[in-house]
Amino acid sequence: MTKPRSVDPGGSEQVLGGVQRKAEGEARSGVLRASSSNAAMCPPSAAQPRQDPRIEARGVPGLGFVGALAAVVRGGFVESRHFGIAVAVDPAGTPIVAIGDVDALVLPRSTAKPLQAVGCIAAGASLDGEEAAITAGSHTGEDRHVALVDRMLASAGLDRGALGCPPDLPEDSETRSRLVAAGIGASRVLMNCSGKHAAMLKATVAAGDEPSGYLDPAAPVQKTITAEIERLTGAATGIVTVDGCGAPLVAVPLLGLAMSFGRLATAAAGTPEHQVARAMREYPEFVGGRGHQNSLVMQALPGVIAKGGAEGVIAMAAPDGHAVAVKVIDGNPRATTALGLTLLSKCGVDVSPAADLLEVPVLGGGQPVGRLELEI
Numbered sequence: 001m002t003k004p005r006s007v008d009p010g011g012s013e014q015v016l017g018g019v020q021r022k023a024e025g026e027a028r029s030g031v032l033r034a035s036s037s038n039a040a041m042c043p044p045s046a047a048q049p050r051q052d053p054r055i056e057a058r059g060v061p062g063l064g065f066v067g068a069l070a071a072v073v074r075g076g077f078v079e080s081r082h083f084g085i086a087v088a089v090d091p092a093g094t095p096i097v098a099i100g101d102v103d104a105l106v107l108p109r110s111t112a113k114p115l116q117a118v119g120c121i122a123a124g125a126s127l128d129g130e131e132a133a134i135t136a137g138s139h140t141g142e143d144r145h146v147a148l149v150d151r152m153l154a155s156a157g158l159d160r161g162a163l164g165c166p167p168d169l170p171e172d173s174e175t176r177s178r179l180v181a182a183g184i185g186a187s188r189v190l191m192n193c194s195g196k197h198a199a200m201l202k203a204t205v206a207a208g209d210e211p212s213g214y215l216d217p218a219a220p221v222q223k224t225i226t227a228e229i230e231r232l233t234g235a236a237t238g239i240v241t242v243d244g245c246g247a248p249l250v251a252v253p254l255l256g257l258a259m260s261f262g263r264l265a266t267a268a269a270g271t272p273e274h275q276v277a278r279a280m281r282e283y284p285e286f287v288g289g290r291g292h293q294n295s296l297v298m299q300a301l302p303g304v305i306a307k308g309g310a311e312g313v314i315a316m317a318a319p320d321g322h323a324v325a326v327k328v329i330d331g332n333p334r335a336t337t338a339l340g341l342t343l344l345s346k347c348g349v350d351v352s353p354a355a356d357l358l359e360v361p362v363l364g365g366g367q368p369v370g371r372l373e374l375e376i
Helices: 109-122 129-135 143-155 173-181 194-206 220-233 254-265 272-282 293-300 336-346 352-358
Strands: 013-016 019-022 067-074 077-089 095-099 240-242 248-250 305-309 313-317 323-328 361-364 367-374
Touching: 067 336, 067 361, 077 254, 077 336, 095 336, 109 129, 109 194, 109 220, 109 248, 109 254, 109 272, 109 305, 109 313, 129 143, 129 194, 129 272, 143 194, 194 220, 220 248, 220 254, 254 272, 254 305, 254 313, 254 323, 272 305, 293 305, 293 336, 293 352, 305 336, 313 336, 323 336, 336 352, 336 367
Parallel strands: none
Antiparallel strands: 013 019, 067 077, 067 367, 077 095, 077 323, 240 248, 305 313, 313 323, 361 367
């Protein structure tokens, strides 16, 4: 099992995720070369991603290429452990901390939504601040979220019937209980991804394309989104699958995911990236919702952007471009927010206003009997 290793940009040979690399020169040029089974990274200044012909991997790395991230301790006994890969980068994209094979490909799930939001704007969607925030977010289905999605659809001459995401109940417990008590069941607009889908539809209509085909990976809006993800992450993996909401999902290197959030955080005014980052900062309640951890992080740490995803993925970035990304390989998300904040702190970011989010209690009989202990 590999151990977490801080990266010295001026060092010689280092072991990251079981792969021995010559860091000197590569780190200084902003390039970390992937192993033969993963995508090659481009320098942060590269305008176009490079396709790596050596891509063979079709999944997250095995235990030989990951590190220990957190332990679940109950009454002093280590009940469970979470392993994975994690990285923190400086504003130039050079790793400061790397745990496991950070060049490994991951499916970013909803952590990709801010990048997809950039793609929607680039494809022609006109989004105001709240609309850009909910496009980049996983809303909890509160009434204000539903009203906003309805407004987005109406502006494109569409209604809820155009949404291609699956029906769901709200994540927000208060709203869910009220709707269930009123006999209102699952619907597409209540699904946490409906904001992103509405933005994809707006871009499709703006381009004069047929709305019914907006989820086809070959649709113009999806091609633009993929191109923007490749540009921001610096990698073209060629791996596209289907997310839980039905939208195309592009695999990216974890390092590239962190770099992309750093680019969002520092983007120049007037760019789609800046528009999305500003919207997330100004309207965190539309990125998540009441009590949602992404929203709580951004409310506690003004200027920071944060977005988690299913299967144990999260990325965050500070206003100066320091950024982090995590993938827990067992897919459990309970440690991701605490891990992301801890990695940001290792970049020099003061995360003390979000200290409550660093504590994850282990309960017994409804009372704390232990805690989640981070191992990074």
